[in-house]
Amino acid sequence: MPAKSKNLLILLGSPREDGNTTRLAFAFADAACAKGWTVQSIRVPALEINACTACGECNRNRFFCALRDDMDSVYPLLLKADAILFATPLHFSSFSSSLKLLVDRLLPIVPGNRKNLAGKTVFLVSACGNPAAAAFRPLKAAFADIAAFMQWKTAGALCLPGLDAPDALASDPAPLAKAAALAAKLP
Numbered sequence: 001m002p003a004k005s006k007n008l009l010i011l012l013g014s015p016r017e018d019g020n021t022t023r024l025a026f027a028f029a030d031a032a033c034a035k036g037w038t039v040q041s042i043r044v045p046a047l048e049i050n051a052c053t054a055c056g057e058c059n060r061n062r063f064f065c066a067l068r069d070d071m072d073s074v075y076p077l078l079l080k081a082d083a084i085l086f087a088t089p090l091h092f093s094s095f096s097s098s099l100k101l102l103v104d105r106l107l108p109i110v111p112g113n114r115k116n117l118a119g120k121t122v123f124l125v126s127a128c129g130n131p132a133a134a135a136f137r138p139l140k141a142a143f144a145d146i147a148a149f150m151q152w153k154t155a156g157a158l159c160l161p162g163l164d165a166p167d168a169l170a171s172d173p174a175p176l177a178k179a180a181a182l183a184a185k186l187p
Helices: 020-034 057-061 071-080 097-104 133-150 174-185
Strands: 007-012 038-043 083-089 121-127 153-160
Touching: 007 020, 007 071, 020 038, 020 083, 020 121, 020 153, 020 174, 038 071, 121 133, 121 174, 133 153, 153 174
Parallel strands: 007 038, 007 083, 083 121, 121 153
Antiparallel strands: none
């Protein structure tokens, strides 16, 4: 009997469909496919995801969000995934706004709830125009805190500064190779 394929979900947080962060995520995806993973990606900015209203329904019902929007289709994909890649450009020291909305809506599937994401393997890929690597410190800290709270296994992060032009990777393929190499850490 053949081994069960593992599922990678890529959350593309860039508003640019073909920007640097998206290209890095696709290099990661190509390497994952070469390892036998089944890959699905979601362009998060294309989704209608409302902000969490802190209504508490998810706490009372243990897996229910009172908001009816595109998160209804994202929850099953998150639960099915063996690994999740968060791909976001650095926006004001953090996730893109669309990806942050999605992260805020993970409350119904936190550890302790009947359905949760505990034990998932997660990765972070990010790019920014700022030439200083220190610009990623707040994003990395937030990602580490979220991963710890969600009981995820953080397998790696690739944060690349100095990618200012939307097509910066066209002239330098080395970052794409780094993204592909990060996929080697998939279990």
